[in-house]
Amino acid sequence: MNGFNISRPRRNRTSKALRNLIRENELTTNDLIAPLFVIEGKNEKVPVTSMPGQFRFSIDLLVQKVKELEKLGINCVSLFPALDDSIKDSTATESYNDNGLFPTAIKAVKDACPDMLVMTDVALDPYSSDGHDGIVDPKTGEILNDQTLEVLAKMSLTQAKAGSDIIGPSDMMDGRVAYIRQALDEEGYKNTNIMSYTAKYASSFYGPFRDALDSAPKSGDKKTYQMDFANKREAIRELILDESEGADILMVKPGLAYLDILSELRMNTTLPLAVYNVSGEYAMVKAAAEKGWIDGEAVMMESLMAFKRAGADMILTYFSQEAAELLQ
Ligand code: PBG
Numbered sequence: 001m002n003g004f005n006i007s008r009p010r011r012n013r014t015s016k017a018l019r020n021l022i023r024e025n026e027l028t029t030n031d032l033i034a035p036l037f038v039i040e041g042k043n044e045k046v047p048v049t050s051m052p053g054q055f056r057f058s059i060d061l062l063v064q065k066v067k068e069l070e071k072l073g074i075n076c077v078s079l080f081p082a083l084d085d086s087i088k089d090s091t092a093t094e095s096y097n098d099n100g101l102f103p104t105a106i107k108a109v110k111d112a113c114p115d116m117l118v119m120t121d122v123a124l125d126p127y128s129s130d131g132h133d134g135i136v137d138p139k140t141g142e143i144l145n146d147q148t149l150e151v152l153a154k155m156s157l158t159q160a161k162a163g164s165d166i167i168g169p170s171d172m173m174d175g176r177v178a179y180i181r182q183a184l185d186e187e188g189y190k191n192t193n194i195m196s197y198t199a200k201y202a203s204s205f206y207g208p209f210r211d212a213l214d215s216a217p218k219s220g221d222k223k224t225y226q227m228d229f230a231n232k233r234e235a236i237r238e239l240i241l242d243e244s245e246g247a248d249i250l251m252v253k254p255g256l257a258y259l260d261i262l263s264e265l266r267m268n269t270t271l272p273l274a275v276y277n278v279s280g281e282y283a284m285v286k287a288a289a290e291k292g293w294i295d296g297e298a299v300m301m302e303s304l305m306a307f308k309r310a311g312a313d314m315i316l317t318y319f320s321q322e323a324a325e326l327l328q
Contacts, residue, residue: 025308027301029073029327033119033274034320037212038062038105039082050208051279052286054318056082059105063112072324076117078168078316079105081126082213091135092127096154103162110163119195120164122156122180123171124148131210131217133171133225143225148173153183160189166249170197172225178245195274196247199235199261202226205254205280212279235261236268243271251316254278256303259310266311275307277317285319297326 012022037056039046044058057065066077081102087094094100102120109118123133130136134148148171156167167184169176177196184192202223210216227234235252242250250269252262253276262275285303289296300319307315317323 025305027304027308027323027327029324030075031304031308031312031314032074032320032324033076033078033314033316034069034074035078035080035316035318036062036065037080037082038101040084040101048208048212050211050283051318052283052290053322054212054282056212059101059108062105063108066109066113066116069321069324070113070116072321072328074116074320074324076119076166076314077109078119078121079109080121080213081105083126085129085214088127088129090129090138092124092151092155095124095127095151096158098158098161100158103158106159106162106164117165118163119166119168120159122152122159122167122169122176124151124155125215125217126213128215129218131215132220133222134173141220143173145173145175145225149176149179152176153180156180157183157187157189160184160187160192164192166193166195168195168197168251170200170253172197172200172222172227174241175245177242177247181246193248194246195249195251196242196245197253197276198238198242198247198250199258199265200226200251200253201229201258203229203254203257203278203280205257205278208279208283229257232261232264235265239265239269243269247271249274249314251276252312254281255307255315255317256281259306262307262310262312272313273311274314274316275310275312277303277307277315277319279318282318297322301326 039056039058041058045061046056048054106118125131125133132143134143137144249272251274252258255275255277285296285299288294
């Protein structure tokens with residue numbers, strides 16, 4: 001047998017030390033962004049049933065949670081408000097109320113943890129009685145792009161004023177990055193970062209998140225603004241627009257079923273790339289682990305590493321705390 005010229009990839013796997021040495025990607029706490037939900041009240045910690053281990057926190061407990069995450073080495077939290085229906089209206093007025101729950105929460109977190117980066121989501125859905133990311137034309141049901149931009153800009157300013165470091169437009173309206181950038185610059189927020197949800201797909205993986213915020217669309221779906229999950233070239237089109245409009249960081253969402261999109265964007269931009277490991281992906285792992293059908297921790301770490309391998313610089317994930325605890 002002519003064995004000496006057989007290429008043996010297994011040779012590099014023979015010991016843990018050697019595997020450590022040749023490892024191509026690392027996951028650290030620097031990669032993690034923790035999404036958190038905030039509600040009105042005091043000392044409130046309401047579980048999100050479809051996301052075991054995730055809660056809606058009142059501001060006091062939110063601040064405690066952020067301190068905990070900071071101790072674990074996490075650099076950034078992404079905040080979302082869960083508002084009472086009574087406060088929602090068709091033009092999302094509450095989204096630019098400087099004294100509302102959300103700006104108050106942002107301020108509280110920044111006061112308590114000035115070094116923690118606060119990222120905030122920009123879209124109408126948590127504030128809209130229609131549950132859509134844009135303004136709905138009452139006659140036709142159309143999501144009105146250009147009228148929505150005005151609200152997005154006001155909302156971004158409210159968040160920036162409250163201390164948000166990173167504005168995250170997740171609404172998928174055309175032209176929003178440029179519109180928000182201009183509004184921020186005009187008011188002196190030239191260093192407020194924009195992380196654009198560049199390739200955000202109309203996905204059924206967002207179900208548990210909509211439970212958490214009670215923000216599911218009241219009618220129709222989000223397919224006239226979020227992307228068709230059959231498309232990849234279109235993601236590059238969105239990338240080119242976001243770059244030209246001044247986005248600082250680009251994002252792909254969802255994550256696990258969209259690793260090809262992440263990899264494609266990685267090859268087509270020099271900007272930092274984020275991926276959103278969304279609520280439904282979290283719920284699936286938790287549910288299967290609860291049944292004892294998979295090893296939840298192992299699947300979590302494998303998934304997070306897959307994002308790094310596909311080209312993500314950072315990962316928004318509900319697993320942030322668990323992963324950070326394991327990485328310590
Ligand atoms: C708001 C928004 C959504 C998510 C993040 N920002 C829901 C949606 O677009 O319907 C989903 C996040 C998740 O599922 O974890 N536009």
